[in-house]
Amino acid sequence: MAGPEAGARTTRDDGPILPPPLRLELRGIRKVYPAVVANDGVDLAVAPGEIHAIVGENGAGKSTLMKVIYGMARPDAGEMLWNGREVRPRTPAEAQRMGVGMVFQHFALFDTLTVAENIALALPGRPKLEPLSRRIAEVAGRYGLPVDPRRRIGSMSVGERQRVEIIRALLQDPGLLIMDEPTSVLTPQAVESLFVTLRRLAADGCSILYISHKLEEVRALCSKATILRAGRVTGVCDPRAETAASMARMMIGADLKALRPAARQAPGAPLLVIDRLSAPSPDPFGTALHEVSLTVRAGEIVGVAGVSGNGQAELMDALSGERTSPPGTIRLDGRDLARMGPRARRRLGLSSAPEDRLGRSAAPDLPLHENALLTARAAQTTAWGFLRRAKIRAAARRIVEEFGVRAGGLDAPAGSLSGGNLQKFVIGREILNAPRALVVTQPTWGVDVGAALTIRQALAELRDRGAAVVVISEELDELMEISDRIAVIAGGRLTPAIPRAQCDRDAIGLAMSGRLDTPAAEQETADAAAH
Numbered sequence: 001m002a003g004p005e006a007g008a009r010t011t012r013d014d015g016p017i018l019p020p021p022l023r024l025e026l027r028g029i030r031k032v033y034p035a036v037v038a039n040d041g042v043d044l045a046v047a048p049g050e051i052h053a054i055v056g057e058n059g060a061g062k063s064t065l066m067k068v069i070y071g072m073a074r075p076d077a078g079e080m081l082w083n084g085r086e087v088r089p090r091t092p093a094e095a096q097r098m099g100v101g102m103v104f105q106h107f108a109l110f111d112t113l114t115v116a117e118n119i120a121l122a123l124p125g126r127p128k129l130e131p132l133s134r135r136i137a138e139v140a141g142r143y144g145l146p147v148d149p150r151r152r153i154g155s156m157s158v159g160e161r162q163r164v165e166i167i168r169a170l171l172q173d174p175g176l177l178i179m180d181e182p183t184s185v186l187t188p189q190a191v192e193s194l195f196v197t198l199r200r201l202a203a204d205g206c207s208i209l210y211i212s213h214k215l216e217e218v219r220a221l222c223s224k225a226t227i228l229r230a231g232r233v234t235g236v237c238d239p240r241a242e243t244a245a246s247m248a249r250m251m252i253g254a255d256l257k258a259l260r261p262a263a264r265q266a267p268g269a270p271l272l273v274i275d276r277l278s279a280p281s282p283d284p285f286g287t288a289l290h291e292v293s294l295t296v297r298a299g300e301i302v303g304v305a306g307v308s309g310n311g312q313a314e315l316m317d318a319l320s321g322e323r324t325s326p327p328g329t330i331r332l333d334g335r336d337l338a339r340m341g342p343r344a345r346r347r348l349g350l351s352s353a354p355e356d357r358l359g360r361s362a363a364p365d366l367p368l369h370e371n372a373l374l375t376a377r378a379a380q381t382t383a384w385g386f387l388r389r390a391k392i393r394a395a396a397r398r399i400v401e402e403f404g405v406r407a408g409g410l411d412a413p414a415g416s417l418s419g420g421n422l423q424k425f426v427i428g429r430e431i432l433n434a435p436r437a438l439v440v441t442q443p444t445w446g447v448d449v450g451a452a453l454t455i456r457q458a459l460a461e462l463r464d465r466g467a468a469v470v471v472i473s474e475e476l477d478e479l480m481e482i483s484d485r486i487a488v489i490a491g492g493r494l495t496p497a498i499p500r501a502q503c504d505r506d507a508i509g510l511a512m513s514g515r516l517d518t519p520a521a522e523q524e525t526a527d528a529a530a531h
């Protein structure tokens, strides 16, 4: 895959055997943004065929470093060597020609085109579809990435789309593949098969840079890790010889606090009751909701597991009020909110934080303090019709402090925050509004281990104060940790929720793949009948 020198040892004349040059070496990379030094003298060494993790807290500078390597950001200082030669890629196309491939968190594929058509668009010289389809099938077979080149992207699951992205990158014959948080959207089974693919690639000599907040995955997959904190390298280690806790310590510079166990009380009366909610999807490739029913009691967190694209977005739209008047009811304390818009629902105590943080949960160009205002209740932020500026700034400051949001001050635009920091801000804002019921999607998506803990703790505390909380997430581990009961959404249908203690990971994983005739689902039905 990565050329003849990959993974081999080279000889020079008849002299001693020399190790091959590093695939990639960075020396003293520095990148400065107006309010922050994102990379501050970063060194990185990646050998051929090495799976190398980049870990660090939100805002530590991981994405910036990847952008430098992929020609999307110009460093202010430092040098980059590729197979021992100095290079300065100025665009992604240049980086690709050099041999760097990148698979992004957010896929850039056209729904209406087939796999082969999408891939053809990305390759130089617009290759013919027939021979290209054969090459796709060949790469797919070699690396265990089953994909039909004639299928339309719109009909594919997220895991399948990721395979297409990986195949697209592999067809450019990369010597280094950058994967940015690749498992956040996958079922446990899909994560396993992704790891098989990556190990095969590495065995063929392709180096992999693997960005992740999931330290257990890093330990299972990677043979080396570079740890960043506040733009600097704070450690290089072999993750297999570390524990998740010891790596977290290098990332944070302190021990990770444990989730504080709360003095739990039994949940109270039903507070949020969703009954036979159906909704068509606005998106031709979306998933319609079919008679979704769920009862969440006061003082309870119900997790909704599922692979993205199975109706989660439609469920969130229906619960947040972004789409109204569906058949079915959404009752909060007995009052039906199904025909009310988001503001009215919020006023009555039902808050939500959709997944698309920059598009729908925050205004990227507005400063943080104005973003704090977006979903605040009017009573807290206005007096006699005037905005209470000091109160709003104080509310924004509280979010930043309690949730450890790293930003260039309250006047920094939301769009300048790193992905994880924006996430902390949006979720923190909703929790601190103290709603009676809260629906969140992927609450810790892209946030580091320390911040994930803070967010989970805050959700648990909200629950313990008597709120009804629904967490829609693709991360089964997280749902198993924080939910009192778990339901699975697949194909727009929701299984009844079963108590966490009775949840079996494998059965949930299967139900997530659309196989609802599992023991877990039968158990749920029995339990629901008993309620």
Ligand SMILES: Nc1ncnc2c1ncn2[C@@H]1O[C@H](COP(=O)(O)OP(=O)(O)OP(=O)(O)O)[C@@H](O)[C@H]1O
Binding pocket: 033, 034, 035, 036, 037, 038, 056, 057, 058, 059, 060, 061, 062, 063, 064, 065, 406, 407, 416, 417, 418, 419, 420, 421, 446, 448
């Ligand atoms: N285009 C930009 N303009 C201004 N500041 C930026 C820009 N891009 C990144 N930053 C800042 O640079 C720092 C590093 O951000 P970066 O996205 O590299 O972090 P990260 O480690 O990838 O974080 P996360 O885990 O949250 O994705 C952050 O403080 C961020 O706010």
